Amino acid sequence: MSQDKDKAQPQDPERREFLTTATGVVAGAGIVATSWPFIASMNPSSEVLSKATTEVSLTGLQPGAVKTVEWQGKPVFILHRTDEQATDMDKTEGGKDPQKDTSRVKDPNWLVVVGLCTHLGCVPQRKDQGWFCPCHGSVYDNSGRILKGPAPRNLDLPPYEFIGENKILIGKAKA
Amino acid sequence: MANKIMAWIDERFPLTNIVKHEITDYPTPRNLSYWWNFGFLAGFVLVIQLISGIFLAMHYKADTSLAFDSVEHIMREVNYGWLIRYMHSTGASAFFAVIFIHMARTLYYGSYRAPRELMWWTGQILLIMLMATAFFGYLLPWGQMSYWGAQVITSLFGTVPFLGDEIVVWLRGDFAVGDATLTRFFALHYLFPFLIFGMVAIHLVALHMVKSSNPSGIDLQAKDNIPLHPYFTAKDFYGLGVFLIVFSLILFFRPNLFIEPDNYIPANPMQTPAHIVPEWYFLPFYAILRAIPDLVGGVIAMALSILLFAVMPYLDRSKIPGGARYRPFYRIMFIVFAIDVVILGYVGAKPPTGFLITLGQICTFFYFALFMLLPFVSKREEKWLRAKGLPAEVEALIASDERQREIQRKEALRK
Numbered sequence: 001m002s003q004d005k006d007k008a009q010p011q012d013p014e015r016r017e018f019l020t021t022a023t024g025v026v027a028g029a030g031i032v033a034t035s036w037p038f039i040a041s042m043n044p045s046s047e048v049l050s051k052a053t054t055e056v057s058l059t060g061l062q063p064g065a066v067k068t069v070e071w072q073g074k075p076v077f078i079l080h081r082t083d084e085q086a087t088d089m090d091k092t093e094g095g096k097d098p099q100k101d102t103s104r105v106k107d108p109n110w111l112v113v114v115g116l117c118t119h120l121g122c123v124p125q126r127k128d129q130g131w132f133c134p135c136h137g138s139v140y141d142n143s144g145r146i147l148k149g150p151a152p153r154n155l156d157l158p159p160y161e162f163i164g165e166n167k168i169l170i171g172k173a174k175a
Numbered sequence: 176m177a178n179k180i181m182a183w184i185d186e187r188f189p190l191t192n193i194v195k196h197e198i199t200d201y202p203t204p205r206n207l208s209y210w211w212n213f214g215f216l217a218g219f220v221l222v223i224q225l226i227s228g229i230f231l232a233m234h235y236k237a238d239t240s241l242a243f244d245s246v247e248h249i250m251r252e253v254n255y256g257w258l259i260r261y262m263h264s265t266g267a268s269a270f271f272a273v274i275f276i277h278m279a280r281t282l283y284y285g286s287y288r289a290p291r292e293l294m295w296w297t298g299q300i301l302l303i304m305l306m307a308t309a310f311f312g313y314l315l316p317w318g319q320m321s322y323w324g325a326q327v328i329t330s331l332f333g334t335v336p337f338l339g340d341e342i343v344v345w346l347r348g349d350f351a352v353g354d355a356t357l358t359r360f361f362a363l364h365y366l367f368p369f370l371i372f373g374m375v376a377i378h379l380v381a382l383h384m385v386k387s388s389n390p391s392g393i394d395l396q397a398k399d400n401i402p403l404h405p406y407f408t409a410k411d412f413y414g415l416g417v418f419l420i421v422f423s424l425i426l427f428f429r430p431n432l433f434i435e436p437d438n439y440i441p442a443n444p445m446q447t448p449a450h451i452v453p454e455w456y457f458l459p460f461y462a463i464l465r466a467i468p469d470l471v472g473g474v475i476a477m478a479l480s481i482l483l484f485a486v487m488p489y490l491d492r493s494k495i496p497g498g499a500r501y502r503p504f505y506r507i508m509f510i511v512f513a514i515d516v517v518i519l520g521y522v523g524a525k526p527p528t529g530f531l532i533t534l535g536q537i538c539t540f541f542y543f544a545l546f547m548l549l550p551f552v553s554k555r556e557e558k559w560l561r562a563k564g565l566p567a568e569v570e571a572l573i574a575s576d577e578r579q580r581e582i583q584r585k586e587a588l589r590k
Contacts, residue, residue: 073351075445121330123447152470
């Protein structure tokens with residue numbers, strides 16, 4: 001009975017309203033703050049992050065041959081392009097994502113690209129003068145540029161650096 | 176003694192009352208056909224999956240260096256491990272088969288229409304939860320198909336604007352599918368069935384509110400309802416017997432029917448198999464994804480192909496009671512849709528080449544066109560049927576249905 005009466009005539013309703021809102025805001029902020037560690041725990045751990053770079057020796061890789069190395073759990077294609085392949089690539093700009101070959105390589109004889117199709121992340125297979133993705137049929141050229149198929153972008157370029165005569169470090173490019 | 180115990184419990188918990196009210200005496204339309212068995216069967220398969228899954232988890236190791244071998248350990252060394260594992264893998268396929276038939280029945284008989292929208296929507300949520308559970312579970316054997324399936328599906332989230340790449344890395348816990356991904360998928364695969372269990376409870380509470388639909392579409396009066404037990408418990412268990420025969424045939428004679436041979440090759444992040452295919456139950460949706468040449472468009476189309484079912488209660492504007500049986504045009508649409516889905520499944524299973532690409536695109540077009548046509552077709556069909564002349568009882572029923580809904584709406588407003 002007395003409760004009903006209180007409800008009917010709240011004393012100082014603005015004060016009540018402020019307190020209710022403030023409680024809600026504090027509780028909401030608390031929930032958001034508490035959920036952050038849980039969300040963040042699902043991001044790559046420091047152990048995963050510590051494997052962020054891969055050093056690769058290029059000796060023995062014949063012109064025209066491809067080597068696949070692992071970087072951050074992903075395959076990276078290193079193509080030792082012949083002079084002919086390099087000049088061929090320099091002449092075109094690829095397909096739906098036009099890009100100059102010179103902006104995709106540091107040395108025209110060496111192409112370094114992430115070996116995951118930009119469509120849905122399958123590993124394209126070496127075919128003719130380029131790559132072919134078995135999953136949904138995307139075709140890339142010898143510069144890793146998309147020519148045909150559903151992939152939206154050219155193959156991604158990992159950050160890398162030539163360190164010494166025949167060695168590259170993938171994962172850390174000096175700015 | 177038993178009576179005394181029951182009396183003791185009933186004073187503290189309404190056990191007899193619940194059993195009587197919700198199970199044994201639960202009023203059920205007397206004309207339910209065998210198509211109404213599949214809800215019960217879905218519940219039964221859920222129990223198979225829960226039990227076999229818990230026993231598999233006692234032997235499985237969610238670690239990339241151990242997972243594949245631990246599944247082989249279950250298959251070769253654990254007592255009856257082969258049986259439990261094949262039960263679980265066959266059960267996954269059985270679950271989808273049963274659910275698809277359950278959905279097809281709902282679509283054919285128009286059971287999604289008022290007042291059963293919430294049944295339809297909770298069912299839709301259950302389908303999505305089931306798909307998620309199946310997807311998490313498929314990674315666990317850590318074979319080639321497991322790995323690349325997870326790689327492709329997690330990549331789909333890369334199409335989210337702005338945050339796409341970050342979301343993909345967050346979901347995987349790594350830059351590619353890896354150990355962190357496997358462990359969390361195991362945790363979620365264990366969790367989801369219990370969420371599904373809870374959702375099933377909500378689905379059933381909604382069912383007991385609106386009661387079962389029936390082939391005639393007419394809301395049967397109390398005199399035409401009969402108790403669930405023993406009439407429909409008997410019918411359900413007979414259906415269960417038939418189901419278990421089919422289930423056992425696959426389980427004991429063709430256990431690898433639905434398992435891709437490539438999944439017996441351990442996952443290799445450096446090499447995608449020449450031809451990757453999802454599990455059969457995802458094939459039609461996969462075909463729709465591939466049919467759209469643009470990645471973002473493909474992902475949207477695939478999501479819509481599942482979510483569009485939710486608006487069925489609004490797309491279907493016909494008031495004709497009963498299902499496709501009494502609605503010639505809707506029946507044609509239903510049959511075309513069913514054939515279309517089967518062809519999409521076939522296209523999804525084959526490598527995307529030449530004519531199959533076109534076929535997939537044509538079927539994708541029909542898939543969506545049928546949804547879009549429904550509001551117009553259903554309205555015209557109703558007009559045509561009523562002009563042609565319906566039995567007076569059916570007209571009276573439509574009128575009373577409208578009147579009742581009007582009354583309900585007003586009552587709701589008054590409250």
